[in-house]
Amino acid sequence: MKRIACVVIAGMLLAVRGLVAQNGTAPDAPLEFEVASIKEHPPDPSGRMESSMRTMPNGQMVLTNVSLRTLIGRAYPSRGSTQIFGVPSWADGKFYDVNVKANRTVSRDEQQQMWKALLADRMKLTAHYEPREEESFDMVFARTDRRLGPRMKPSTCTPPAPPAPGSAPPPPAQPPSGPLSGAEVMKRCNGFLSTANAVFAPHTTASAIAGFLRFGAGRQVIDKTGLEGFFDVEFSYSMPRPAGADAAPADPNDPPEFFTAVQEQLGFKLEPSKTQVEVLVVDRVEPPSEN
Numbered sequence: 001m002k003r004i005a006c007v008v009i010a011g012m013l014l015a016v017r018g019l020v021a022q023n024g025t026a027p028d029a030p031l032e033f034e035v036a037s038i039k040e041h042p043p044d045p046s047g048r049m050e051s052s053m054r055t056m057p058n059g060q061m062v063l064t065n066v067s068l069r070t071l072i073g074r075a076y077p078s079r080g081s082t083q084i085f086g087v088p089s090w091a092d093g094k095f096y097d098v099n100v101k102a103n104r105t106v107s108r109d110e111q112q113q114m115w116k117a118l119l120a121d122r123m124k125l126t127a128h129y130e131p132r133e134e135e136s137f138d139m140v141f142a143r144t145d146r147r148l149g150p151r152m153k154p155s156t157c158t159p160p161a162p163p164a165p166g167s168a169p170p171p172p173a174q175p176p177s178g179p180l181s182g183a184e185v186m187k188r189c190n191g192f193l194s195t196a197n198a199v200f201a202p203h204t205t206a207s208a209i210a211g212f213l214r215f216g217a218g219r220q221v222i223d224k225t226g227l228e229g230f231f232d233v234e235f236s237y238s239m240p241r242p243a244g245a246d247a248a249p250a251d252p253n254d255p256p257e258f259f260t261a262v263q264e265q266l267g268f269k270l271e272p273s274k275t276q277v278e279v280l281v282v283d284r285v286e287p288p289s290e291n
Contacts, residue, residue, distance in 0.1 A: 031113045034103035038122055038288040041065045041095040051095070052180055054191035057160040059105065063098040071096065072282065075115040076127050080277030081134055082214050086127075087282055096288070124286045129278040136220040136277075137270035139210045142263045148231075149267035155203045155230040157189030186232065197255070198236040209233055209266070216258040217270055220277065225268065237261035 041064070051065040063070070068091040069084050102114060119125040141147075182200035185193040192201040192212070199212045206227035213221045216237060236255045255261055263269050 031106070031110050032117050033100045033114050035060075035099065035101040036118050036122075037097075037099045038071075038118075039097050040288075041097050050193065050195045052185065052191060052193045054180070054185075054188075055160075058101070060099065060101040063096070065095045065097065067091070067095055068285070071098065071115075071119060071123075072125065072127065072280070072285070075112060075119050075125065076129070076280050077112065078211075079129055079280075080220060080275060081132070081279045082220055083132075083134070083277075083279040085279060085281045088285065090287065091285075094287075119285075122288045124284055126283040126285075128281055128283065130281055132277060132279050133274055134220060134277050134279075136222055136273050136275040137213075137217050138224045138273045139206075139213065139221050139268050139270055140224050142267055142269040146225075147267055149263070149265045151235050151265035152209070152231050152233050152267060155189075155232045157186070157202050157232060159189045159203050182234065186234065197239060199233065201233045201235075203230045204233055205230060213262065213270070216262075220275060221270060222273065222275060233266070235261065235265055237265075 044065075051067075051070070052063070053066070054062045056062065069087060072084060072087075100114070100118065102111070106114065116125075142149075180188075180193060182193050182195075182198065185191060185200045186202045189202045192199065192204065194200075194212065194215070201209065201212060206225050207223040209231070210221040210223040212233075212235075237258045237260075238254045238256065240257055256264060259270060
């Protein structure tokens, strides 16, 4: 019996070696992007803080002026909380331009594994989730008739089609020389643009809008509308004005403050709530190594 077992084990080892020799990688090799570049975004003399994420027709993803927290979120997506603990102080005020491309069409889960492998390689990132209860907002309809606001309309645009399975990938697309405007993002019907006080999101969902609103709300926003389908959203708001005699008078042309804008422009209201979430805790991360 021992001799038979040894023969079986030896045969299994030979089979694994054959796969490695044939494919060049072990069967459980981590998924990785074929092309990946991470560079620190140069300071903008104008002080603008515009960031964007776009997916090109060839599958290439272009992220412009994004924070370390945004990159970490690609590898470790939210499980109900916007909180990321353990981000080091050196990351404050630093933003990055990132280009990545897979050699084939990949699923969302595969893409997440690729981000995890990339950031582990370039930034030594390791992290884990921990359960907690947090204050949150429920996003519900502001009106009993469930009417949407004028800035949230059923989508009429068509996003770029992904490459057909098995087809030869088109050549890498050249990223634009500067950030796209909100109008350009809406015209392309792809990605989204978030500025200090505006969101441009074509062909998006209600749950994705709740995710965008968390930045202005300061806590997690849970979609309780039950809305289905896709929407084109252009949402703008003003930051809270400082109190005191020295504060400049409000400009009547400025958009309303955040919570009022949500109700007037989108047709929703945000009701205080609590939710059980999993927060992300960063164990280790370093500045990105050279590409």
